[in-house]
Amino acid sequence: MPPHANKDRPLAALIVPDLLELLEEHPESIGPQTEEMHPADLADIAEALPEDMVRAFLSALPKERAGEVLEYLDESLRTMVLEELTAVEAASIMSEMTPDERADALEELDDETADEILAEFEPEEKAETERLLEYDPYTAGGLMTTEFVSVDENLTAEEALVAVRAMSRAGRREAMYTVYTIDGNGRLRGVLSLRELLASPDGTPLSELAWSEVVSVAPDLSQEEVSQITSNYDLVALPVVDAEKRLLGVVTVDDVIDVIQEEGTEDAQKFGGMEALEEPYMQIGLWQNVRKRGGWLAVLAVSEMLTASVMVRYEGELGRVLLLSQFIPLVMSSGGNSGSQATSLIIRAMALGEVHLDDWWRVVLRELPAGIILGLLLGAIAFGRILVWNALGLYDYGPHSFMIAVTVGLALVGIVLVGSLTGSMLPFLLKRFNFDPASASAPLVATLVDVSAISIYFSIAYLLLSGTLL
Amino acid sequence: MPPHANKDRPLAALIVPDLLELLEEHPESIGPQTEEMHPADLADIAEALPEDMVRAFLSALPKERAGEVLEYLDESLRTMVLEELTAVEAASIMSEMTPDERADALEELDDETADEILAEFEPEEKAETERLLEYDPYTAGGLMTTEFVSVDENLTAEEALVAVRAMSRAGRREAMYTVYTIDGNGRLRGVLSLRELLASPDGTPLSELAWSEVVSVAPDLSQEEVSQITSNYDLVALPVVDAEKRLLGVVTVDDVIDVIQEEGTEDAQKFGGMEALEEPYMQIGLWQNVRKRGGWLAVLAVSEMLTASVMVRYEGELGRVLLLSQFIPLVMSSGGNSGSQATSLIIRAMALGEVHLDDWWRVVLRELPAGIILGLLLGAIAFGRILVWNALGLYDYGPHSFMIAVTVGLALVGIVLVGSLTGSMLPFLLKRFNFDPASASAPLVATLVDVSAISIYFSIAYLLLSGTLL
Structure with missing residues (x-):
């Protein structure tokens, strides 16, 4: 087995101390000694070095190897190193990169540094790189190599x-x-x-x-x-x-794999209710971490305040039948959960091209019966819970316990159905108006469903309990 | 551009009517006419045919092509067709598949049919296929080809x-x-x-x-x-x-891409709060749809009933200060949302190998300040909202409106912090005990955080408002 297969002692941890010594004393021996190593492993090692030694390490490698290592290096470290090098050094290493990686690396640099390096390329290489830089990086043109x-x-x-x-x-x-x-x-x-x-x-x-x-x-x-x-x-x-x-x-295909993983990460983060990060989680700073999350959290909190206005409308009922408040969390979360399930299904199916915009009614036809059955399931559980608690004397729901159980049970049928339909349709709606369907996050669906959930719950309570409790 | 690039009129829709006619009248011409087509396109066409014509279509193709088409065919359709064919026919087509795809296709058949087909292979091919079948399909051995x-x-x-x-x-x-x-x-x-x-x-x-x-x-x-x-x-x-x-x-690498997409789908569905589906969403039946979602929905609803018990404990306070009920949805959802964000970040980082089990404390060190800042942000929004509403006369929070605003604001700081920490630590906890970290779904985190959210909210209310409102 090659050393990298030992996950508990990563290659980099084994090699970095020796490497630092070599860089100090015999930099010329680093090239021959790492000759057989995969550039991805060399990049891992570079990432584990103290930041100020990365440049020395790359300079100790033959140009061609240094170029390969740059292709595998973490983007922010690559940018840092390229900015440290002189334009001539950077250009001579970058000439060894594949044309598409070279263009990607230039794109991450500030314009001035990029122009300085570009000016040092051979005329043909410069023209080719500039041609590639013209394409949007998130398109086939931005991904392609000319080799x-x-x-x-x-x-x-x-x-x-x-x-x-x-x-x-x-x-x-x-x-x-x-x-x-x-x-x-x-x-x-x-x-x-x-x-x-x-x-x-x-x-x-x-x-x-x-x-x-x-x-x-x-x-x-x-x-x-x-x-x-x-x-x-x-x-x-x-x-x-x-x-x-x-x-x-x-x-x-290696660039395609990167795209698939990037897209998967973006979708997962968006579905979690935030903006997609630009870098791996362990590398982002506090500020980016907060900024990418704070925006959506604030929007969701402000939207959720709508529920406060709805609650106010039912404060009278709540005052008369205080025990109705016990089930507010349950009805809210059940709506959100069923919505979150439906959304994750549809977003993923859209991402894989299994579901298209004009399939929306087919999805409705699937979610309608599924939502009703799931609602009946949860409704039955809640109905049983209330009657059992009442019978066992764990909580006294009073003389109208049966009607309270019916209220909560029926409300859940409606709420789970609304949750499933809202959750499955929101990605279609977003896509229809050219937003990213992955923005239909679990928190967004939950927030949208919360207002309906509370309204459904109290409306059913009002209908069933007025004359007796209300 | 090849025909498939026209997404609005898929190739299959253009070709199916002609193909049905050919199958009826000149099946022998189908082989030559489709000679230059990619087997993936032929598989799309097969999937668009009436189910009872797929077998005739495959039989009309040269064996080698039929084997290639089988490699791209949707799994359930492939199983159906292979079961319809005689063992001799099936074996002769499957001999043309790559060894790894052949083993995969056999694995999906019921044991009896698979054995019948295996018996028809050449001895060497049979031995090779049996060797591949011994590996767990979700391992390197299960994915590899012997060619x-x-x-x-x-x-x-x-x-x-x-x-x-x-x-x-x-x-x-x-x-x-x-x-x-x-x-x-x-x-x-x-x-x-x-x-x-x-x-x-x-x-x-x-x-x-x-x-x-x-x-x-x-x-x-x-x-x-x-x-x-x-x-x-x-x-x-x-x-x-x-x-x-x-x-x-x-x-x-093509099998690796399939794995990456499968794993992404599984993770997305689990994160949405359900069990992963075995087939694409549009192909599953109502029963699988309900079963994969109902289990978790029920577990979550039962857990959420814990909140009912917590609410009962605070019913006295709620009866005296009914307007506290207005903000129950807000505090609950804010905890869930911040938890969902943190969970999606960590699950994805784990899936990509960016975060390992022993990184948990590094994550705590990141989530602690992030949670506090995000909590302060939401707290400030809620605090402002209450005071503004009160000042504008949109709702009368009474003489103690300031303390109510402080209560809700402070509660949100604590709840968002607890949400971020719970959401980020749950995947570690699951992984530590050898569960799939992706099971830390948005709904599960929200449910776990709900109980704390309500407790934190009412505890702070009790501390700050007793003596005045309580």
Whole structure:
């Protein structure tokens, strides 16, 4: 097993003390000694170093390795290191990064530093990087790399293999598991895997080998859709083409995995009732932590104050039948809980592309019976609880205990139904008006349902108990 | 753009009517006509067909294509079709699937059907499939395929390339972007990408080209950890080795993406306060929908009844100062909301491996100040709201309005702090006792915090208002 597989003693903890000593005394030996290590492990080690030693560590590595390590380095640390380096040093390391990672890293720098580094690139590299920087980072264009392998569709398999070998000798090609065939105008015509190329008899024309139905996307397609397509077709690379079908770049599967995880984190945090964080939780400062949470908490608290106004309306009833207050928390939380379940189901189904906007009525048809059954379940539990408590003398609900039990039970049927419907429809409503459906958080649904829950509860109480208790 | 990119008119809707006609009149033409299509698209089309036509459609395809389509087919439909086919037919199509998908498909069938089909496989294929079936499906062993490319470490680059070409000609090799080098005992010694192999000068010994630090895992590693490692190292394939480091199989990145999405869905549904569904939301029946939600709803409702007992204790105070009831929903929901935020942060950070069990005190150190600041924010809002309403005459809080505002404000500080701490610590507690931290759902946290919220609120009211209002 490689050292990293031992989770209890992370590689970095084992190596950092020795490394600090080497940096002090024999920096020239660091390159050879770390030669066989995966750049992701070197990045972990860099992250565990004291911040002021990271630059020295990167400088001790061969340029190519330093560039690879930068690709795996935590974003804020990467930005810090790049700002510390001179523009010439930064540019020479960044030239070794893949074009898409290089553009991403530049994007995080302040404009001035980025421009200084850009100015140090070779003209061709500079132009390529600037082209990539023009795309919105959250689209196919922003994700794609320009290091891909394309060959003329008129070649034979053997000629293509020679061309591919020449390209891979000329330099690192990130997206090289798939070979694209293009026509004389650079238009994407077909795709074949490197395996298919290697397996083919020597004389076969490429046009016979390649698949002509190529899954490709436009550069402005959102990263969510890019990840859905990559995952639906089990791709390792997704070609990006312009309106004339000219091949612009390729999105590789490792970037898609990052997108899927980012999107999952954002959705989870939004669903928890906050704005998505920009960095991992353990790295954010107190201020970001508070700011991302405080906004929604305040909005929700202000909305929840509506319930105070509703409560005021029923203060008369409450004064006469004080024991009704006992069940306020129960009816409120049951509405919120059923709403939270329905919302999480729908948001996730939307994120995976299982449910679309025009499916809303199908969802209603599912939630209506589900909500009624779940409501009856909770209603029965509460009904039983009140009668049992009364019978056992645990609490005296008075002569009208049966009607109180009916009130709470019926209220729960209505409230769970309203909760399920509100929770399932809110993501549709948000999506319809071009908001992120993931903003339909558990707390937001609960808050929306609370007002209805209290109104339903007291209305049923008023109907059933007036004349007797009220 | 390929047809699938038009989301408003899915490919399946365009093709199904024509296909039904073809199936009726010229089934033999379906193979050639769909030759260039991606099997994922063919699976979409199969899913859009009337259920009783799916079998005819698969039978009309060449066996190899039918096997590929099965790999992409929705699980329940795949199970249905395989059960309809004779064991001989099913076995001949399944032989064309990749070994890992074949084992997965068999796992979903009832034991009898699976055994009948297994009996029809070639002996070698049968043994391989049975070996794969022995692994827990949620581990590296359950995910891996046995179609990988390994070569003797003593070969030269050119010899290895010849071997790789021979292997790829001999049949489909799923995990073939990476070449593993092994010693005479089948032990994993190194790894190199197909690119590195193609780029190397002819005479180079493989041992010089291959990376000796190979990221590999044991077959019993959980699928979550498999996906974390694959994503950390940007791998397209992760080798699985036994205790002697013999190469058993390889987990490919497309399966890792499926795992990441499955885990994300499970976590989202659990966080919404329910058990994870076994199938996509739009495919589950009413009964599963109700069962997966009803259990937790009932548990939460029963727990929430604890609040009724707490409310009873404060009924005296509530009777004397009825207007305190107005703010019960606000204090309850604020505690729940802050708890839900903290929980979603920690669960997600744990799922991504950013936070570990022994980080709990670091989290406390972050949540303590954050909770206090957020509590002060909400407290200030409520305090202001009461005084403003009172001043504007929107509601008459009486002569002690200031103390009521202080009560509600102070209660919120305490409640938001308790909410943040409870919400952030519950996932640690669950993980410590080997439960899934994702079970710390928003509703569960809210329910736990509700009892404290009401107690804190009435205790502060009792302290501050006794002698005046109480």
